[in-house]
Amino acid sequence: METFLAQIITGLSIGSILLLVALGLAIIYGTTGVINLAHGEFVMLGAYSAWALQTFLGLGLIESLVLIFLITAAFGWVIEKVVIRHLYRRPLDTILATWGIGVMAQQAIRLSAGGELRYVEMPSALGSSVSVLGVETSAFRIFILLFTAALFGVTWYLMYRTSVGMKLRAITQDREVASCFGINSQRTYSLTFAYGTGLAGLAGALVSPLKSVSPEMGTTYVVDAFMVVVLGGVDSLVGTVVSAAILGELTGFLAFLSNDTIAKALVLLTIVILIRFRPQGLFAARTRT
Amino acid sequence: MSKNGQEHLVLTGVVVSFNGFQAVDGLTLKVSKGELRCIIGPNGAGKTTALDTICGKTGLTAGSITFMGKRIDNLEEHQIARAGIGRKFQVPSVFRDLTVHENLEVARSKRSGVLANAFCFERDSEREELEKLAEFIGLQECLEIPAGHLSHGQTQWLEMALLVAQDPELILMDEPTAGMTVQETHKTAELFIRLKEKHTLIVVEHDMGFVKEIGDVISVMHQGKLLAEGTVEQIAEHPEVRSVYLGTGGIGSA
Amino acid sequence: MKRGTAIQLGTYGIVCLAFLLVPSFVDDAFILNKYARYLVLGILAVALSLSWGYTGILNLGQAMSFGLGSYCMAMVLKLRTVPVHTGKAGLPDFMVWNNVDTLPWFWEPFHSMAFGLFAGIAVPVALAALLGWFVFRGRVTGVYVAIITLATLVVVNLMIIDQQRFTGGFNGITDLAQLEIFGLTFDAYGSSSYYLIAAALTFCLFFALAVTKSKAGLVLQAIRDNENRVRYFGYDVAFFKIFAFSVSAGIAGIAGMLYTIVMEFASPTFLGVQLSLSVVIWCAVGGRQSLLGAALGAIIVTGMQGALSESETFLKTWTLIMGFIFVVVVLFLPKGLAGVVEGLSNRVFGHGDSSKPEPNIVPDSLGAKSEAESLR
Ligand SMILES: Nc1ncnc2c1ncn2[C@@H]1O[C@H](COP(=O)(O)OP(=O)(O)OP(=O)(O)O)[C@@H](O)[C@H]1O
Ligand SMILES: [Mg+2]
Numbered sequence: 001m002e003t004f005l006a007q008i009i010t011g012l013s014i015g016s017i018l019l020l021v022a023l024g025l026a027i028i029y030g031t032t033g034v035i036n037l038a039h040g041e042f043v044m045l046g047a048y049s050a051w052a053l054q055t056f057l058g059l060g061l062i063e064s065l066v067l068i069f070l071i072t073a074a075f076g077w078v079i080e081k082v083v084i085r086h087l088y089r090r091p092l093d094t095i096l097a098t099w100g101i102g103v104m105a106q107q108a109i110r111l112s113a114g115g116e117l118r119y120v121e122m123p124s125a126l127g128s129s130v131s132v133l134g135v136e137t138s139a140f141r142i143f144i145l146l147f148t149a150a151l152f153g154v155t156w157y158l159m160y161r162t163s164v165g166m167k168l169r170a171i172t173q174d175r176e177v178a179s180c181f182g183i184n185s186q187r188t189y190s191l192t193f194a195y196g197t198g199l200a201g202l203a204g205a206l207v208s209p210l211k212s213v214s215p216e217m218g219t220t221y222v223v224d225a226f227m228v229v230v231l232g233g234v235d236s237l238v239g240t241v242v243s244a245a246i247l248g249e250l251t252g253f254l255a256f257l258s259n260d261t262i263a264k265a266l267v268l269l270t271i272v273i274l275i276r277f278r279p280q281g282l283f284a285a286r287t288r289t
Numbered sequence: 290m291s292k293n294g295q296e297h298l299v300l301t302g303v304v305v306s307f308n309g310f311q312a313v314d315g316l317t318l319k320v321s322k323g324e325l326r327c328i329i330g331p332n333g334a335g336k337t338t339a340l341d342t343i344c345g346k347t348g349l350t351a352g353s354i355t356f357m358g359k360r361i362d363n364l365e366e367h368q369i370a371r372a373g374i375g376r377k378f379q380v381p382s383v384f385r386d387l388t389v390h391e392n393l394e395v396a397r398s399k400r401s402g403v404l405a406n407a408f409c410f411e412r413d414s415e416r417e418e419l420e421k422l423a424e425f426i427g428l429q430e431c432l433e434i435p436a437g438h439l440s441h442g443q444t445q446w447l448e449m450a451l452l453v454a455q456d457p458e459l460i461l462m463d464e465p466t467a468g469m470t471v472q473e474t475h476k477t478a479e480l481f482i483r484l485k486e487k488h489t490l491i492v493v494e495h496d497m498g499f500v501k502e503i504g505d506v507i508s509v510m511h512q513g514k515l516l517a518e519g520t521v522e523q524i525a526e527h528p529e530v531r532s533v534y535l536g537t538g539g540i541g542s543a
Numbered sequence: 544m545k546r547g548t549a550i551q552l553g554t555y556g557i558v559c560l561a562f563l564l565v566p567s568f569v570d571d572a573f574i575l576n577k578y579a580r581y582l583v584l585g586i587l588a589v590a591l592s593l594s595w596g597y598t599g600i601l602n603l604g605q606a607m608s609f610g611l612g613s614y615c616m617a618m619v620l621k622l623r624t625v626p627v628h629t630g631k632a633g634l635p636d637f638m639v640w641n642n643v644d645t646l647p648w649f650w651e652p653f654h655s656m657a658f659g660l661f662a663g664i665a666v667p668v669a670l671a672a673l674l675g676w677f678v679f680r681g682r683v684t685g686v687y688v689a690i691i692t693l694a695t696l697v698v699v700n701l702m703i704i705d706q707q708r709f710t711g712g713f714n715g716i717t718d719l720a721q722l723e724i725f726g727l728t729f730d731a732y733g734s735s736s737y738y739l740i741a742a743a744l745t746f747c748l749f750f751a752l753a754v755t756k757s758k759a760g761l762v763l764q765a766i767r768d769n770e771n772r773v774r775y776f777g778y779d780v781a782f783f784k785i786f787a788f789s790v791s792a793g794i795a796g797i798a799g800m801l802y803t804i805v806m807e808f809a810s811p812t813f814l815g816v817q818l819s820l821s822v823v824i825w826c827a828v829g830g831r832q833s834l835l836g837a838a839l840g841a842i843i844v845t846g847m848q849g850a851l852s853e854s855e856t857f858l859k860t861w862t863l864i865m866g867f868i869f870v871v872v873v874l875f876l877p878k879g880l881a882g883v884v885e886g887l888s889n890r891v892f893g894h895g896d897s898s899k900p901e902p903n904i905v906p907d908s909l910g911a912k913s914e915a916e917s918l919r
Contacts, residue, residue, distance in 0.1 A: 035686060086874055092601055095689065096827055097873040099820060104866035111859055223697075230690060261705045268694045268701075276677060279687045344775060370777035384768040387761075394758070395765045401777040403786045406759035455776055 006135045007256055008249070013137070015248020016145040017207055019241060021221045022228035023148075023155060024199030026240045029229055031172045032189055034084055034094045038102035039225060040218025042197045046072050046204025047213040048109055051118045061123050065205060072201025077194035084193060085186065102218065110215045120208035144206055151199065156237055158195075168192055227271050233280060297322040297489050298343070298459060303352035305338050305513075312338040314513030315352070320459075325481060325490045327500045329524075330510035331533060336493045337379055339510065340461045343491075344376040345369040356459065371401060373458030377451075377465060379493075381444040385437030389428050389447060392436050393419045396451035419454065425480075426450045441468050449480065460484065462492040466499050478502045509533075548756065555752060555835055559745040563738070572732035577849060579737045579805045581842045583798050586740075586747050588825045588841035589834050590794035593751050595823070596831035597760065598787040599767030601685075604692035605822050607699050608667035608792035610814025612799025614703070614716065615666060617809030618650060619659030623720035636718065641708040650709070656724060663800040664793050671792030675785035682781070684770065693816065700814045715810030722804050731807050740801050744838065747794050751834050754790060763787050824865075828872050830881025840879060 025039045049068045053059040059067075079101060087094045126140040159165040171185045203221075211217065228247055232239035247267065254263035298320040305313040313335040320326050328336050341347035343354060345366040354362040361369050384392050397415060400406065423429045426446040431439065436447060445465065452460050462481075466474045474496065481503045484490060494500050500507060500521065507524050509516045517527045524530055562582060569575050587609055594600045621635045634646060652658045678691055703710045711717070722729040722736075729736045754760050762783055765773050773780055803809050812818065822841070829840015844865070851861035876882055 083870060083874060090877070092685065092689075093873050093877065095601070095686075096823060097870050100824075100866045100869035100873065102866075103869070104863055107860070107862040107866065111863070226690065227694075230687070259705075261701050265698045265701045265705075268698050272691050272694050272698075275687050275691055276681045276683055279681075279683055365779075366771075366774035367777050367779045370775050376775050382769065382772050384765045384772065386768045387765060391761055391764075395761055395773070396776055398776040398778060401779070403759060403779070403782045406762060407754065407757050407786070409758040410753075410756065451776075 005133060007252060009132060009135055009137055011249035011252035012245065013141045013145060013248070014252050015245040016141075016148045017203075017210075018224055018228050018248050019152065019244035020144065020148045020203040020206060021200065022225040022232075022240055022244055023152065024196035024203070025222075025225045026229045026232065026237065027155065027159075027199070028193055028196035030237075031168050031192055032084075032088065033091045034087070034098070034193070035091065036098045036196070037095055037222060038079070038098040038105060039197075039200055040220070040222030041102040041105035042072050042076065042200035042218070043204035043207075043221045044109065044213075044215065044218035045075060045105065046201030047120065047208040047217060048113055048118070048204075049201065050120050050205040050208045051213050052113070054120055061120060061205065061209065065202060068201050068205045069198040072204075073194040073198030076197025076200075077190055079197075080190050080193035085189070088189070102222075106215045106218070113215075115215060118213040120205075120213060122209040140209065147206065151202070152237075152241060155199075159237065164188065164191065227267075231271060231274060296320075297324070297357060298491075299355045300339070300343070301353050301355075303339070303342055303354065304350045305335070305342060305347055306350040311513050313342065316510070316513065316515055318508060318515060320489060320491060322489055323485065325485045325492065325503055325505055327504040327507045328491065328493045328510060329495065329497075329500060329507060330516070334510040335513040336510055337463055338513075340376065340463055340491070340493060343369075344374055344461060367401070370398075370455075370457070374461065375452045375455045375457035375459070376461045377448050377463055379463040379467070381441070381448045383436045383444055383447050383451065386435060388433050388435055389423065389439070390416075390419060390432040392447060392451060393422060393454045396454040398455055422450050422453055442470075442473060445469065449477070453480075453484070457488070459489045459491070462490065464493055464495065466494065466496050474499055475502075551752070555748055558835060558839070559741070559748065562741045562744060565741070566734040566737050575734060575737050576732045576805055579731075579740045580802070581845050581849075582737075582740050582744050583801045583805060584822075584825070584841045584845050585838035586744050586798035586801070587795055587822055588829065588837040589744075589747050589751050590791045590798065591822050591826050592831055592834050592837035593754065593794070594787050594791040595826060596833070596837065597755055597767065598763045598784060599770075600784060600788060601689045601823070602692045602788070602791070603689045603819055603823065604694075604696035605791070605795055606814050606816075606819035607692075607696045608671060608795035609799040609802070609818070610699075610703075610809075610811070611667045611670065612663040612796030613803045613809045613813045614710070614799075615653070615659055615663035615796075616722075616800040616803040617716040617719060618653040619656055620719035620722060620803065621716050622650070622654055623723075624718060635716070637711045637714070637716070638708065643708050647709050660724075660800070664796045667792040667796035667799070668789045672785055672789045675788040676781075679781040679784040679788070693819070696814060696819055697816060700811055700816075703814065704811050711809075713811060715808055715813075717808040719803070719807055729804055731805050736804055740805065743797060743801055747797060748834055748838060751790075751794065754787075755834070759783065759786065824869050826879075828869065828879055830879030832878060833881035833885075836879055836881025836884075839881075843880075 021039075021043055024042070025036060028034055028036050028039075046068050049071050050061055050064055053064040053067065054061070083097055083101065084094065087097055122140055126138075126143050128139050129136050130139045130142060131137070132142065159168065167188050171188055204218075224247070228240060228244045231247065232241070232243035250270070251263060251267055254266050257263070258266075296319050298318075300316055300318040303313055303316045303318075304311060316335070316339055318339075328339070330336050338347060342349055342362070343356075345361070345364060345368075349362050352362075353360060356369075356372055356374065359372070361372055361374075364372070384395060387395065394415070397419070400409070420429060420432070423432055426449065428439075428443060428447060428450070431443070436444065439447060445468065449462070449465060452462075465481075466477050469477065478499060481490060481492065485503075492500075492503070504521060506518060507521060508518045509524060509527070509530050511533050516533065517524055517530050519527070565578060566575060569578070587605065590608070591602060591605050594602050594605075624635075634643060635650075638646070653662070674692070674695060678688060683691065704712050706712070721731070727735060729739055755763070762773065762778055766778075766780055766783055770780055773783075799813065802813065821844075825841035825844050826837040827840070828844055829838065830836030848861060848865065851857040851864065857864070872879060878885070
């Protein structure tokens with residue numbers, strides 16, 4: 001029982017990190033149709049921002065979060081303006097262009113910050129462990145879980161309860177019609193993209209104390225995040241949460257049962273099979289096609 | 290109703306439901322060989338959906354469809370096409386990246402297997418025939434132009450020419466004259482009358498003038514059901530049809 | 544049309560001839576080996592051009608076929624070294640180190656050279672046909688195909704790394720014999736290997752060209768354009784896609800076998816995500832809708848990479864430059880360099896139709912939706 005519970009909590013912790021990373025991707029992909037392969041690099045930029053703010057300005061992780069969000073969002077905003085906006089009509093090409101951007105971002109960081117591993121310190125207040133239902137867990141992981149839940153709440157509120165979110169959903173439905181009603185899709189898309197990349201930055205900052213920071217760190221995250229989004233269904237925020245939880249538990253469970261490699265392969269295979277039989281995702285609403 | 294006494298296409302109690310909404314609701318329709326059947330009905334009557342079920346685009350919720358005595362409602366689209374059913378879509382649908390000539394070549398699909406086509410390089414032998422076809426639809430000057438560059442009317446013509454090239458037993462036409470001038474509509478009528486000699490046609494139309502020009506038997510659909518069936522005169526007299534069309538200004542301007 | 548085809552054949556012929564003539568001017572073995580490597584990657588790009596450029600299947604797992612071909616060749620060549628390396632045990636060295644005591648059953652047939660050469664094509668083709676059947680029968684399109692192919696690649700890669708006892712794991716299969724057939728020895732650094740590869744490239748280019756020029760090739764392009772419409776003409780879209788996917792895999796398998804010959808080893812990086820995505824880049828740069836363009840794209844990009852990474856000044860920045868070039872190509876040259884050349888030659892010679900539009904690259908991915916709408 002004890003180990004089972006511990007297993008569940010490990011899975012939830014993995015799932016919350018997955019969700020954190022996937023949320024920005026889900027929003028960008030779900031609304032603009034852009035497949036942002038550079039998402040992992042925005043995660044990486046967030047992590048490096050955390051490292052830089054800590055090393056050069058002595059700022060702690062928690063204090064830096066807002067700044068990190070703004071920095072990565074600004075990056076995203078610029079990239080949307082310069083590259084992405086020309087590709088909305090060519091969704092497959094966004095894969096290629098954003099991959100190119102990712103390659104550039106990695107190399108730029110390698111040249112400026114060096115290729116060696118960097119470490120970000122955990123906030124001292126969260127360095128201890130707490131007991132949840134009798135299971136000892138790191139306080140920082142619980143913090144991530146709660147923070148992700150809060151971010152999700154904010155995002156949901158923005159999408160469904162504000163006028164920007166409403167406009168965004170209108171554009172997602174039909175860009176031309178929306179613009180006939182005076183909705184400025186250019187601006188809304190820029191903002192969405194910036195918000196999504198800002199979230200990626202936050203994700204990077206928050207995972208940075210758990211894992212080492214390196215220019216390549218984004219690659220694994222983007223694959224995982226992609227799987228979460230696809231599994232959850234493109235335009236279903238709630239689906240994203242559920243699929244992050246499922247994938248988190250699955251990864252934790254399989255890793256517990258067998259070795260890491262096999263676990264990873266099995267997760268991928270599961271996803272392949274799911275996409276084959278439900279390309280619209282597990283939780284997508286059925287609409288007129 | 291059946292001229293040659295032979296039932297070619299039979300829809301029996303066809304129901305199509307979209308999330309509980311019955312777009313087609315118990316439609317029964319019989320079309321005989323060599324007939325040119327017109328289907329009319331107000332917007333949303335389920336005409337396009339009915340054609341969709343015949344060509345396999347939309348699955349049935351209930352009912353059955355037979356073509357030349359064989360069930361086709363459980364076949365895939367390409368199998369239905371091979372059985373001899375061709376379709377023109379309401380929004381013209383052609384291969385926009387391919388040239389007009391290439392479009393016609395693809396449409397000429399008597400041999401549809403992969404391997405048969407992989408070893409087929411004699412693509413120029415059919416050229417003359419296709420050129421004639423292009424001439425008939427007034428696209429002989431445009432043979433080497435990508436179909437994406439054609440105007441809306443030309444695209445409509447091209448899609449009809451694709452069906453002529455495909456040469457199926459039964460042709461389904463969804464609003465072929467939409468967006469055409471009076472002359473063009475007239476020319477389309479001419480084409481249909483020619484096609485009628487060798488093919489069975491089902492034409493969905495709103496233009497009553499056109500329907501009068503070409504139609505033998507007219508079926509009227511309303512809210513997914515067959516409301517009436519008969520000649521132009523019979524339909525014009527039909528009290529229920531008149532009441533359905535009253536709101537939209539009478540059948541003449543539908 | 545006729546004239547266009549003749550010009551195309553001429554261009555392909557001249558370029559291939561130029562490749563075949565290279566050894567007459569280059570006698571530095573290392574440089575020749577390097578060029579041979581570039582040509583092999585050119586073959587790989589031809590394979591992707593066939594599935595992506597002509598059929599619209601963005602296969603992000605192209606390296607799977609390549610890697611499998613490469614491992615088949617490596618297994619044959621490894622077994623040829625056995626008497627030399629491990630004497631009486633009769634086992635490849637890495638198996639001995641991993642305490643394997645009998646040769647696994649799937650290694651046995653690779654004692655035969657003929658079987659190895661056959662398997663190098665047949666294994667990738669069979670796997671592609673199986674995957675294609677699984678994916679295309681289910682009408683999975685666009686982005687989802689890209690994800691499935693990428694995920695499958697990663698799974699196969701992980702399995703190969705994990706099964707170190709039988710595959711050599713991370714190290715791959717090294718210390719190979721030289722390929723010997725019909726009394727000819729193909730030394731990785733000799734001109735014989737170069738000729739073999741240039742001939743293979745020529746063959747693959749013309750073979751793929753024949754496929755695209757057949758009626759089936761036309762149907763494939765129609766599928767790329769509007770796959771649902773094709774069905775209503777009676778073509779079984781899934782089978783056509785499986786066909787293109789498998790042919791493409793076969794070509795990639797050939798490339799993989801040749802790569803083992805020039806590299807003198809097989810490694811899991813040959814089935815890596817990195818390589819697989821690079822192929823996409825080469826095709827995009829060269830022109831995905833031109834087989835020759837794709838091949839030249841691969842040769843130029845890898846050649847540039849090689850040159851830049853060797854020079855002092857660019858050692859560190861070449862990745863940055865490559866990324867930049869790539870973004871620019873995607874943004875401004877959707878038809879790649881081939882598109883530029885085509886445009887220029889149209890302007891200069893006035894043949895063909897200069898009005899060919901930018902390819903319509905939209906259709907597939909958000910696919911289900913837009914295509915369904917186009918059929919209303
Ligand atoms: N895929 C679908 N999902 C949900 N509802 C649908 C779908 N397809 C059609 N409908 C609905 O079914 C009804 C019939 O549509 P259909 O297109 O067949 O009408 P129609 O008679 O062809 O009209 P029109 O003359 O305007 O072309 C409409 O109310 C439409 O909204
Ligand atoms: Mg309609």
